[in-house]
Amino acid sequence: MKLINKITAGRIWRSIFRTGLPSTNYRRSLVILNNFFLHLHPAKVKKSSIKFTTTFYLGGLSFALFLILTVTGIFLMFYYHPAVPLAYRDMKDLEFVVSNGKLLRNLHRWSAHAMVVTASLHMLRVFFTRAFHPPREFNWVIGVFLLLITLLLSYTGYLLPWDQLAYWGVSVGTNMIKAMPVVGDKIRFLLLGGNITGENALLRFYVLHCVILPLVLSVLVGVHFWRIRKDGGLQAESAGRLSEKTDLILGEKTNPRKDESLVHSNSIRSK
Amino acid sequence: MNDDHPVKVEFGDDAQVTQTRVAYVKGDTSIAVERERDEEVMTFPHLIVREVLLFEILLIALVLCSFLFDAPLESIANPEHSPNPAKAPWYFLGLQELLHYFPPVVAGVVLPTLVVVALVVIPYFRINLARESFWTGDVRKKFTILSAVVLPMNIPFVVSGAVPIYSCSAIIYSLMVLPVFLPRGRGILERFRQCALADWIMIWFILVGTVLTVIGVFFRGPEWRWIWPWIDGIYY
Amino acid sequence: MSDSAQQDSAFYSRRQFFVVMGSGALAVATVGGIALTGEFLEPNVLYEPPNKFLVGTPDQYPLDSVFFMAKPQIFIIREAAGYFYTLSAVCTHLGCIVNWKPQEGAIACPCHGSRFNKTGEVIAGPAPKPLNHFAMSLTVDGYLQVDKGILVDPEVILKV
Numbered sequence: 001m002k003l004i005n006k007i008t009a010g011r012i013w014r015s016i017f018r019t020g021l022p023s024t025n026y027r028r029s030l031v032i033l034n035n036f037f038l039h040l041h042p043a044k045v046k047k048s049s050i051k052f053t054t055t056f057y058l059g060g061l062s063f064a065l066f067l068i069l070t071v072t073g074i075f076l077m078f079y080y081h082p083a084v085p086l087a088y089r090d091m092k093d094l095e096f097v098v099s100n101g102k103l104l105r106n107l108h109r110w111s112a113h114a115m116v117v118t119a120s121l122h123m124l125r126v127f128f129t130r131a132f133h134p135p136r137e138f139n140w141v142i143g144v145f146l147l148l149i150t151l152l153l154s155y156t157g158y159l160l161p162w163d164q165l166a167y168w169g170v171s172v173g174t175n176m177i178k179a180m181p182v183v184g185d186k187i188r189f190l191l192l193g194g195n196i197t198g199e200n201a202l203l204r205f206y207v208l209h210c211v212i213l214p215l216v217l218s219v220l221v222g223v224h225f226w227r228i229r230k231d232g233g234l235q236a237e238s239a240g241r242l243s244e245k246t247d248l249i250l251g252e253k254t255n256p257r258k259d260e261s262l263v264h265s266n267s268i269r270s271k
Numbered sequence: 272m273n274d275d276h277p278v279k280v281e282f283g284d285d286a287q288v289t290q291t292r293v294a295y296v297k298g299d300t301s302i303a304v305e306r307e308r309d310e311e312v313m314t315f316p317h318l319i320v321r322e323v324l325l326f327e328i329l330l331i332a333l334v335l336c337s338f339l340f341d342a343p344l345e346s347i348a349n350p351e352h353s354p355n356p357a358k359a360p361w362y363f364l365g366l367q368e369l370l371h372y373f374p375p376v377v378a379g380v381v382l383p384t385l386v387v388v389a390l391v392v393i394p395y396f397r398i399n400l401a402r403e404s405f406w407t408g409d410v411r412k413k414f415t416i417l418s419a420v421v422l423p424m425n426i427p428f429v430v431s432g433a434v435p436i437y438s439c440s441a442i443i444y445s446l447m448v449l450p451v452f453l454p455r456g457r458g459i460l461e462r463f464r465q466c467a468l469a470d471w472i473m474i475w476f477i478l479v480g481t482v483l484t485v486i487g488v489f490f491r492g493p494e495w496r497w498i499w500p501w502i503d504g505i506y507y
Numbered sequence: 508m509s510d511s512a513q514q515d516s517a518f519y520s521r522r523q524f525f526v527v528m529g530s531g532a533l534a535v536a537t538v539g540g541i542a543l544t545g546e547f548l549e550p551n552v553l554y555e556p557p558n559k560f561l562v563g564t565p566d567q568y569p570l571d572s573v574f575f576m577a578k579p580q581i582f583i584i585r586e587a588a589g590y591f592y593t594l595s596a597v598c599t600h601l602g603c604i605v606n607w608k609p610q611e612g613a614i615a616c617p618c619h620g621s622r623f624n625k626t627g628e629v630i631a632g633p634a635p636k637p638l639n640h641f642a643m644s645l646t647v648d649g650y651l652q653v654d655k656g657i658l659v660d661p662e663v664i665l666k667v
Contacts, residue, residue: 173363
């Protein structure tokens with residue numbers, strides 16, 4: 001205990017963790033503001049927005065799943081060759097030879113399914129609470145693309161085990177692209193790197209799944225979070241249930257219909 | 272000011288313990304600030320603790336799940352033989368079920384594109400942010416318009432024999448219309464009466480998506496024939 | 508200022524000139540970059556199975572038979588009258604491999620329930636087109652040859 005105290009009071013420790021465990025509100029806000037990983041948060045949040053029933057934490061769950069998927073995915077990459085028939089053999093290895101390989105693969109697979117579910121539910125929650133109101137319109141659009149990329153990630157990952165399930169699921173999907181007028185054949189050719197679902201297709205799906213799509217997703221997630229911050233923070237109590245409150249800052253009631261720029265969830269009142 | 276919500280102001284001598292707001296800047300800032308102040312709490316610990324707990328619970332649940340259920344792995348890919356039936360991942364089975372009714376151009380390209388476009392433009396139609404009930408104003412006129420729109424829209428589905436889609440439309444349509452013919456009451460019917468049009472459209476969309484996916488996962492067997500999962504087993 | 512502006516109104520000012528040149532160059536570079544990337548992503552050599560191959564001699568196939576070849580994904584069909592034709596085994600709907608059902612005399616797709624008759628015409632299901640017919644020929648030394656690169660009309664048959 002004494003040693004721990006000595007270390008945490010020492011110069012090196014304090015150069016890394018500047019704030020320490022806070023005892024005052026000022027220092028509590030410093031914990032957030034001085035930390036790279038936490039600084040996307042504001043120092044204070046509305047009480048109603050951290051209530052479970054306001055958001056069901058679906059966005060946070062999706063992000064947590066993305067983190068888990070990134071970590072488990074990177075571990076899986078250590079044992080995976082994107083080549084035919086090595087890919088399938090690696091799957092068998094992961095299942096029967098590699099220590100805890102099966103657990104890792106299961107985790108990756110179930111998290112992927114869960115992320116599709118939570119991201120979709122998150123979208124529905126945002127819709128039904130009208131949380132896409134101005135100025136958050138474009139953040140909704142980013143969210144739609146995040147959902148699409150989630151689906152694409154899941155789909156490109158589906159081919160990688162190179163088993164019957166993967167092969168035919170992807171074959172059916174890529175033939176759907178073929179149905180697109182004019183550009184369909186070309187897009188399919190580029191996506192598969194050939195005319196058949198073969199070695200080239202596996203490699204391309206691997207690169208998309210492990211590099212391109214996660215990168216795009218990370219960037220968009222960053223923008224998504226940043227805009228939430230800029231547009232007034234997390235969703236507060238949903239509009240329908242809010243009782244009439246006065247605007248403490250201006251000291252008067254704001255009428256959303258008079259001034260469009262003031263429209264936000266809390267100022268839309270049920271009469 | 273509203274008496275129910277007296278303004279609470281924290282006071283303190285030590286500025287480091289209790290921060291006191293000195294001035295409000297009313298001019299434009301780069302941030303679209305919420306004008307209203309709900310009751311606030313410090314992010315640390317309140318929000319951070321919740322985030323950490325959420326992550327831990329999620330991870331525990333996933334690890335338990337991974338111990339109990341194994342991810343599927345079939346035999347090695349064989350381009351010479353399609354399994355019977357060949358099913359896509361579950362989140363695309365709704366789409367695959369659509370492919371059973373419509374040509375690939377419609378089911379694989381036109382409909383998904385329409386869905387994505389519809390989702391993207393939602394916030395730009397500033398429809399009914401206050402979520403006003405559909406049945407406000409001239410009920411008779413609205414009923415006529417609704418019927419005149421819903422019925423022709425479902426003709427293509429009826430023509431192409433997409434039973435799940437037009438049955439869902441029928442269910443939603445009756446749920447929308449039913450409260451009008453019944454006396455005002457309480458409970459679930461009144462909830463239906465209060466529901467906004469945009470919400471109805473979304474509920475229809477969710478219903479169609481869920482029904483198609485469930486059919487694709489559980490009710491389709493070899494050669495995409497209709498099966499009963501409790502008799503023939505689940506082909507997934 | 509206004510004088511010179513009026514004087515030069517027919518010409519670009521120096522700044523406008525550089526803006527136009529600069530953004531023009533940027534546009535050209537962008538288009539060029541996209542084109543090069545596109546070219547790069549399109550493979551020039553494919554290590555895929557060949558389109559043209561021999562499938563044995565005619566007397567290997569009994570009259571009125573349907574023979575499925577798994578690797579090239581084709582049916583070699585010999586009618587009772589003795590002539591040959593080759594059908595693609597790839598469903599025109601979404602590319603699943605179709606199966607010949609001898610009892611029903613039909614070809615069925617396992618994925619979305621399309622059905623074809625023996626000459627490849629759609630009899631049921633969502634398939635938009637009949638199955639492809641591939642060109643067939645007899646080589647000088649008496650072997651049957653199929654060319655998957657050449658599609659032929661359903662009427663084209665190979666009489667031996």
